Amino acid sequence: MTSTAVRALWGSSHPGPSLVVTALALALGVAASVEPWRLVVLTASVLAGQLSVGISNDAIDARRDAQVGRTDKPIARGDVGLGTAWAAAIAAAVVALGLSAVLGVELLGVHAVALASAWSYNAALKNTPISVLPFVVSFGLFPSFATLAATPPTFAALWATVAGAALGAAVHLTNVLPDLDDDARTGVRGLPHRLGVRAAAILAVTGILLGAVAVLLGPVIGGPQPLAAITPVSWAFFGGVVLVALLTLVRALRRPPARVLFRLTMLSALLLAAQLVGTSAA
Incomplete structure (x- = not known):
């Protein structure tokens, strides 16, 4: 080759x-x-x-x-x-x-x-x-x-599965937004095409935020004082993901769809993974 x-x-x-x-x-x-x-x-x-x-x-x-x-x-x-x-x-x-x-x-x-x-x-x-x-x-x-x-070997906790699934939905919804016009010309009509840019962007950001909440609360839920058990590192990464999610939403609603929306979603994924590594509760 x-x-x-x-x-x-x-x-x-x-x-x-x-x-x-x-x-x-x-x-x-x-x-x-x-x-x-x-x-x-x-x-x-x-x-x-x-x-x-x-x-x-x-x-x-x-x-x-x-x-x-x-x-x-x-x-x-x-x-x-x-x-x-x-x-x-x-x-x-x-x-x-x-x-x-x-x-x-x-x-x-x-x-x-x-x-x-x-x-x-x-x-x-x-x-x-x-x-x-x-x-x-x-x-x-x-x-x-x-x-x-x-x-x-064990399966991941339910909260981790929920976080992954929610993030996966966000990845799909933001990845195809820049290609909606090209897809329409070739007859491709998936869920984002049927929802439209605004609804797809809102749903994607909802998925990012759901994943962030799951990663924040999942490791400590069920404890006597779950919020008190969350480390400053977890709060910091959670804040970072929320900020990226809001930037994604503002960018999607104010300007034409672009590949940057997908890149912001992948950045959210990396922040969530970093949060897992950075906390002993993970």
């Missing part, structure tokens, strides 16, 4: 979001006290899975991207063949599941479900009213990647 093809595949993998999600897995693994060697395998597995999801998405959308003149899409530009892209996407999925299997059958099963959910969005569900569902499922399962990679 030529260096041009490798660069094209990397560009097709949605490298920014892929690296952010990989960093989230690393941070959650640290919070879950995963052994160093297992943490390395977990991180590599998540990265491979993200590469698979990103490349398959651009491979499936190549015809539509070319139709609307998406010059930022290497597969649509013809920088790499469609067959090569599919081979890379499938190979990355196999690597992701193989690495997960090293860490246990439980993680293998959960990662397989998350990848199947993500691929279902790429293949069909993005054009339906339930386009948000794969993001809710995959991000809801995501906190369990770290806890299942630990020894002994």
